[in-house]
Amino acid sequence: MSIARKLLAAAATAAFTLAAAQAQAQDNVRIALVVKALGIGFFEAAHEGAQEAAKELGNVEVIYTGPTDTTAEGQIEVINSLIAQNVDAIAVSANDTDALVPTLKRAMDRGITVISWDSGVAPEGRQMHLNPSSNQLIGEMCVKMAADHLPEGGGDVAILSASATHTNQNNWIAEMKKVLPDYPGVNLVTTVYGDDLADKSYREAQGLIQSYPNLKAIIAPTSVGIVAAAQAVTDAGKIGEINVTGLGLPSEMAGHVKSGASKSFAIWNPIDLGYAATMIAYNLATGQATAEPGAEIDMGRVGTVTLDENREGAMAEPFVYDASNIDRFKDIF
Amino acid sequence: MRLLKSREILLAAAILVLLAAIAWRFPGFVRPANLANVFNDTAILIILALGQMMVILTRCIDLSMAANLALCGMVVAMLNATVPGIPIPLLILFGIGVGALLGAFNGILVWKVEIPPIVVTLGTLTIFRGIIFVISGGEWVNAHQMSAAFKALPRAPLLGLPMLSWIALAAIALMALFITRTPLGRAFYAVGGNPTAAVYTGIDVGRTRFLAFTLAGALAGLSGYLWVSRYAVAYVDIAGGFELDIIAACVIGGISIAGGIGSVGGAVLGALFFGVVKNALPVIDISPFWQLAISGSAIILAVAFNARAERRQGRLILRNREAAT
Numbered sequence: 001m002s003i004a005r006k007l008l009a010a011a012a013t014a015a016f017t018l019a020a021a022q023a024q025a026q027d028n029v030r031i032a033l034v035v036k037a038l039g040i041g042f043f044e045a046a047h048e049g050a051q052e053a054a055k056e057l058g059n060v061e062v063i064y065t066g067p068t069d070t071t072a073e074g075q076i077e078v079i080n081s082l083i084a085q086n087v088d089a090i091a092v093s094a095n096d097t098d099a100l101v102p103t104l105k106r107a108m109d110r111g112i113t114v115i116s117w118d119s120g121v122a123p124e125g126r127q128m129h130l131n132p133s134s135n136q137l138i139g140e141m142c143v144k145m146a147a148d149h150l151p152e153g154g155g156d157v158a159i160l161s162a163s164a165t166h167t168n169q170n171n172w173i174a175e176m177k178k179v180l181p182d183y184p185g186v187n188l189v190t191t192v193y194g195d196d197l198a199d200k201s202y203r204e205a206q207g208l209i210q211s212y213p214n215l216k217a218i219i220a221p222t223s224v225g226i227v228a229a230a231q232a233v234t235d236a237g238k239i240g241e242i243n244v245t246g247l248g249l250p251s252e253m254a255g256h257v258k259s260g261a262s263k264s265f266a267i268w269n270p271i272d273l274g275y276a277a278t279m280i281a282y283n284l285a286t287g288q289a290t291a292e293p294g295a296e297i298d299m300g301r302v303g304t305v306t307l308d309e310n311r312e313g314a315m316a317e318p319f320v321y322d323a324s325n326i327d328r329f330k331d332i333f
Numbered sequence: 334m335r336l337l338k339s340r341e342i343l344l345a346a347a348i349l350v351l352l353a354a355i356a357w358r359f360p361g362f363v364r365p366a367n368l369a370n371v372f373n374d375t376a377i378l379i380i381l382a383l384g385q386m387m388v389i390l391t392r393c394i395d396l397s398m399a400a401n402l403a404l405c406g407m408v409v410a411m412l413n414a415t416v417p418g419i420p421i422p423l424l425i426l427f428g429i430g431v432g433a434l435l436g437a438f439n440g441i442l443v444w445k446v447e448i449p450p451i452v453v454t455l456g457t458l459t460i461f462r463g464i465i466f467v468i469s470g471g472e473w474v475n476a477h478q479m480s481a482a483f484k485a486l487p488r489a490p491l492l493g494l495p496m497l498s499w500i501a502l503a504a505i506a507l508m509a510l511f512i513t514r515t516p517l518g519r520a521f522y523a524v525g526g527n528p529t530a531a532v533y534t535g536i537d538v539g540r541t542r543f544l545a546f547t548l549a550g551a552l553a554g555l556s557g558y559l560w561v562s563r564y565a566v567a568y569v570d571i572a573g574g575f576e577l578d579i580i581a582a583c584v585i586g587g588i589s590i591a592g593g594i595g596s597v598g599g600a601v602l603g604a605l606f607f608g609v610v611k612n613a614l615p616v617i618d619i620s621p622f623w624q625l626a627i628s629g630s631a632i633i634l635a636v637a638f639n640a641r642a643e644r645r646q647g648r649l650i651l652r653n654r655e656a657a658t
Contacts, residue, residue: 163621164621164622190618192615192621193621197570197573197574198564198566198571199560199564199572199575200611202564203374203611203612203615204615206370206374206612206615207612207614207615207616208615210361210362210367210616211359211615211616211618227475227476227565227566228564228566230476231476231564231565231566235488251473251475252473252475252476252566253475254475254476254477255475255476255477255478255565256476258477330477
C-alpha cells in the first residue's frame with residue numbers, strides 16, 4: 001500500500017514538473033472548464049463558447065473536463081488531476097457547494113486561479129462566482145417579453161408561478177412588479193400557483209383563461225408551468241390570442257414555439273456562459289483583473305461583470321429564444 | 334342498500350350545492366360547456382378512483398397507482414418518441430399491459446408473500462418512480478417529440494365531448510356491470526366484507542385481492558397514456574402526490590377503508606366532487622394558502638359524514654347483541 005502510494009506520488013510529481021515545463025514552453029494560458037458531468041448538452045454548449053473565447057484570445061488552451069456522473073467525488077478527482085497538471089485556471093460548475101472547497105483551496109494555494117460559474121462554490125473555495133443572471137434581470141426580461149407581444153393598447157397579463165413559498169419564484173415576481181410602471185401596456189391582473197405540477201398548472205392556466213376574457217399573456221417563470229400553460233392555451237384554441245412566456249428550456253418548449261402558443265421565452269445561454277467564464281478566468285489568471293468586491297471584470301463580447309460583497313456577479317439578462325433560434329438550441333438543452 | 338343509495342344522493346346534492354355556491358361567485362362556471370370541461374378534467378381521476386375502489390373493497394389499499402401511471406405514461410411516451418409509427422390503439426394496449434403487470438406485482442406480494450398492502454404499495458411506489466428515472470435518465474419527453482396522433486386521441490371530439498370523457502364514461506359503465514353482475518365483482522365485496530366468511534363460500538381471498546390489484550394496475554396503465562397525451566409531457570414526477578387524491582376521491586365517495594362497502598356511483602361522485610373543488614378554486618380567486626385548507630376541509634367533512642353514517646349502523650347491531658347476551 002505505502003509503496004503504491006509513494007509510486008503514485010512520484011508519478012504525480014513527475015507529471016507536475018513535466019506539465020509545468022510544458023506550460024512554460026508553450027506560454028499558453030491553460031484554462032480548465034470543469035463541468036458537472038460530461039455528455040450533457042448544456043455543458044457541451046458552454047464548451048463551444050469557451051472555445052470561441054480561446055480563439056478570440058489567441059494564447060489560450062481550453063481543457064474541457066468533468067466526471068462521468070454528477071457527483072462531487074468525481075469532480076474532486078478531476079480537479080486533483082488538474083492541480084497535478086498545474087493548469088493556470090480552473091472554472092468549475094460545482095456539483096456541491098461545500099464538498100469541493102478543500103480541493104479548490106489547495107488549487108488556489110498553488111497559484112491556480114479558481115472561479116465557479118453556473119452552479120457556485122462557497123466563497124472560501126473560489127475567487128469569484130459568475131451567476132448566469134440576476135433576479136432583477138430575470139424579472140425585467142419576463143415583463144419585457146410579455147409586453148413585446150401585446151396587441152396595441154396593451155392587455156391583461158397573469159403570472160403562473162410554482163409554489164407560493166418558492167424563494168426564487170417570489171424574488172423574480174417581486175422584480176417583475178418593480179418594473180411594471182415602465183410598461184404601461186402591461187396590466188398585471190393576478191398571480192396563481194401551479195406548484196410545479198403539470199396538472200395543477202394546466203388547471204390554473206385554464207382558470208386564468210376563463211376568469212380574464214381580456215387576458216393577452218401568461219408569464220410562467222418555471223419550466224413545468226410554462227409548458228403546462230402553453231398546452232392549456234393550445235387546448236383552449238387561444239393560440240395567437242394569449243401568448244405564453246417566461247422561463248423554460250428550449251428542448252421542452254420547441255413544440256410550443258412552433259405552434260405559436262409561445263412567441264418567445266428566456267433562459268441563460270450556455271454558449272455565452274462558457275465564453276464569459278473563460279474570459280474571466282483568463283483575465284484573472286493573467287493579472288489583468290483581480291477578484292475583489294466591487295471589481296469590474298471584462299467578459300469580451302458579453303460585457304462586464306461587477307462583483308458584489310460575496311465576489312459574485314451576474315453575466316447578463318436571460319437570453320431570448322423564439323422561432324428564429326429554437327431549432328439550433330432545442331437539441332442542446 | 335337503501336342507505337348506500339341515499340348516501341350517493343346526498344353526495345350528489347352536496348355537489349349541486351357546491352356548484353350553486355361557485356356560480357354565485359363566478360356564474361360562468363356552471364355553463365354546460367364548462368361543466369363538460371370539468372368532467373373531462375376529472376376523467377382520469379374517475380378512472381383511477383374506479384381502480385382504487387376495487388382494491389379498497391377487498392380491504393387493501395394501493396398507494397402505487399400514481400407511480401404506476403407515471404411509469405406507464407413514460408414507457409408509452411418514450412416508445413412513441415422513438416418509434417412514432419406504432420398505431421396508438423396498440424400503444425394504449427401496451428400501456429394497459431404494463432400497468433396490469435405492475436399491479437400484478439403488487440398483487441403477488443400481497444397474495445403469496447402476505448405483506449400488508451400498505452407496505453407493499455409504499456415500496457412499489459418508490460420502486461416505480463425509481464424505474465422511471467432509470468429508463469428516462471431524468472430526461473423529459475416533450476410535446477414536439479410525441480407524434481400528432483399520440484396527442485390528438487384524448488382531444489378528438491365525438492358528439493360534442495372529447496374522447497377522454499368518453500373513455501371515462503365507458504370505464505364507468507363497464508365497471509358498474511363488472512362489479513354488480515360478475516362473480517369476481519361480487520367476490521370483491523365478499524372478501525372485504527368478511528374474509529373468513531368468504532373462504533367458507535369457496536372464494537380464494539388472496540387470489541381475489543391479486544386480481545383487484547391487477548385490474549387497478551391496468552386502469553392506471555390506461556390513465557398513464559391519457560395523462561401523458563393530455564398534458565403533452567412526460568417526466569419523473571408527473572402525477573406526484575396524486576395517489577392521495579385518488580384515495581380521497583374514494584373516501585369522499587363513501588367507499589369504506591375497512592372494505593366491503595362502496596359503489597361505482599360513489600367513486601364517480603367522489604371524484605367529481607374533488608374535480609369540482611379543484612377546478613373551481615382557481616376561478617373564484619382565493620389565496621393559494623386558503624385553497625389547500627379548503628381542499629383538505631372538504632375531504633375531512635366528507636369522511637366525517639361517512640364515518641358517522643357507518644358507525645350508526647354498526648352500533649345498532651352491537652347494541653342488539655349486547656342486549657342478547
